[in-house]
Amino acid sequence: MVMISAFAPSEQSLVYSPQELPAVDVAIVGAGIVGLSLACALRHSGLAIALIEATPYARENTKGQAYVLHQVSRYFFEWIGVWDKLLPHLQPFELTQLSDEGSPLTVHFSAEDLGTAAIGYVGEHAAIAETLQSVLQSASNVTFYCPWRVVSNEVKGDRAQLTLISAHSAELQAAHLTARLVVGADGGKSPLRQQMGIEPKGWKYGQSCVVATLNVAHTQPVMAYERFWPTGPMGVLPLLGNRYRVVWTLPHERAEAVAALDDRAFLAELQPYLDPLMAEITAVSDRFLFPTQLMQVNSYVGDRFVVIGDAAHRCHPVGGQGLNLGLRDVWALAQQILKTPLEQLGARPSLVQFHRQRWWQNALTLGFTDMLNRLFSNKWWPLVAVRRCGLWLLRTVLPLKRLVLRFMAGLLLPLPR
Ligand SMILES: Cc1cc2nc3c(=O)[nH]c(=O)nc-3n(C[C@H](O)[C@H](O)[C@H](O)COP(=O)(O)OP(=O)(O)OC[C@H]3O[C@@H](n4cnc5c(N)ncnc54)[C@H](O)[C@@H]3O)c2cc1C
Structure with missing residues (x-):
């Protein structure tokens, strides 16, 4: 991977402003985990790839996020040949406990129910991003432009032309980069999607997640918790090194107030919501606040563009x-991309196939998470009765439990072929 930074001065700080940057086949805008993974997946393709990231990645890596990776993601990372490098940075868990406020109907899922070694794996943003970046170090076909921000995308014949700026050096610099295909992996607000006229549809929940990391005296057994409260669901995820990641959904105003509490007051507020068997908490990190929403665009595809x-x-x-x-x-x-002939790369027909495959599968999971949140963030007695019934069925009907677990692990829907 060639690193093109806008920071001066260094031998690698090649500043092309305002000239043309070398043309590429695929330009990936956004080097979050998704953008980095696509660059890794294409590193042996022989295609010229540009990966463009607005945020200096040292700072980006401090983002306080952690993710559960389900079995489907494990299969994906195996397919691109990076799973062995990622695994040492992930905490596997074999048990998940699902509970509903005040109900004795706790459901336990185990890796055995899924027929795999673990139900899932929890990884921190920094560790995953750094591993993927290190894999890209040896990819001579990938050029990493960071920190450069894409400000516009214009289609000119059979190429898209991106305009990039960097405001990180003394003077504002601008550059042009042309590509057969531009991939928008630039996150939820996606300025590029907006510019390409692709409209998001969905709603905000009026809830936010307060996220924090807890250090505990010991973790045994290594278990993930999904605890449902009328104020919203709470995920408690095991991290490497006797730590847990808490993702606590609350009505927005309460979430803001809770996130602003000092460590002591925050822990006092949190403790009643945790599993009583969880080990003693020895430290708590800073709190981060994430508003929640459901959104999907009508079309993943534009002119020489895909999101x-x-x-x-x-x-x-x-x-x-x-x-x-x-x-x-x-x-x-x-x-x-790998099965599209080079001269057709970026043309709509090849991209439409991708849209058809992914749109409905994503819609299904989005609908499921929406249903879960509405069903459980609720005190209305008919809904309470429905969900208690559901929990009872999950506890008693093993094939149903396995079906739900396989759906959550991403194994029920056909894998990309
Ligand atoms: C509280 C919380 C907990 C979550 N937990 C989980 C979980 O356990 N498991 C799970 O699967 N998902 C989880 N998610 C969802 C997950 O965080 C997101 O789906 C994921 O981070 C999206 O990654 P991305 O790469 O698409 O976008 P991002 O991570 O947002 O990356 C986009 C990148 O694009 C860059 N960028 C933006 N604009 C430009 C531009 N104009 N030019 C250049 N670069 C640009 C940004 O700087 C950024 O680096 C959680 C979300 C929240 C809020």
């Missing part, structure tokens, strides 16, 4: 699905 990951869809964090869907997009798109 993937959060730029195409967002869902409630319940069940930890968002990034897993994004990685599945990468899998499907990479397969499509």
